[in-house]
Amino acid sequence: MKEVRTVADVIRERRSIREFKADELNIEAVIDLLEDAKWAPNHGLREPWRIILFHGAGKEKFTESVLRTYSPDEKAKVAEKMTNYLMGIPVHMLVVMKEDPRQKQWEEDFSATSAFIQNFQLLAWEQKIGVVWKTNGYNWHPAFREAVGIQPGEKIVGTLHLGYFEKVPQAKPRTDIREKMTIYS
Template sequence: MSSLEVERQRTVADTIKERRSVRLFKSDPVPTPLLLELLNVAVWAPNHENRQPWRFILFKDEGREVFASAMVATYASEEREKYGVPKYNYLMKVPAHLIVIMKEDPRQKQWDEDYAAVCALIQNFQLAAWEQGLGVVWKTNNYNYNPGFRETAGIRPGEKIVGVLHIGYPEVVPRVQPRTSAEQLLTIVDSV
């Protein structure tokens, strides 16, 4: 293995370990060309038979109003009064919201493969974003299943929202959360 390959592996490993889910962002806008660059890296995720089962919807600038209003509209009226305004205000402060969508395949094996591929794409996106100084948090909230939210956001029949990514330059980077070591989780079968 060349020294360049060793350095590249170390850099990938460092990025994986350093990445954090960021929930508090600066107000600085995220340039669309940068988001496209990151998506063009992310689409290199492994996917069976090169099906590339993903699609994206980006809400930024004034478009965040569509996303925030659609999300808050999913609350029951009593929840909307209590949580709606703070949540709306939070979502309007996040510079960009990216919905990552999967085309649903009626065959279970292919559905599972496609879901795994889209999850790998999201991780690729998060790592590439982190290298560019962007923070991301991957959300899978109840509103993803709400028919009104789905329609307003542009989700088509036969599509699953795999995640909503909130994206921006970090205001606060969370501290490291401990991980369970692989040694504690690994079962080795090495004899018959």
């Protein structure tokens, strides 16, 4: 009999996964998850997100693009370790949005893109696929942005690493919501 889990269960169970099994992810399964994630709330149905996926041999492009952001000295120290780490992750995904010069629209689009990413993370978790949402310094580095095809006027909202996992990290405590709440009655 299939286990029944509520949305609340999935939200509470989801963890950021940083260690992945080497098993390949079916890219069509990832696309199916993205098809469901696109139902995130977004103002004016602008659907402000764009996705760039790196899997299989494409992981080399992602890894090389990250390494371009290191100085020669840094690269000499970390290139092998970073290459092994990044090549060991089954799929890398960049979620990008067009930056609207109008502040209200920019904030709406950033919020919608963040909701899209959270939808994706929850949907992936439900399928036992782990995700970590990163905002590493290379996201802003011109060499990385150029190498992965980020256009002028676009923002990388997140770099997501995804794959199957063996260990689920322990939940970290959360603050009681009442401590972050003001109620006017």
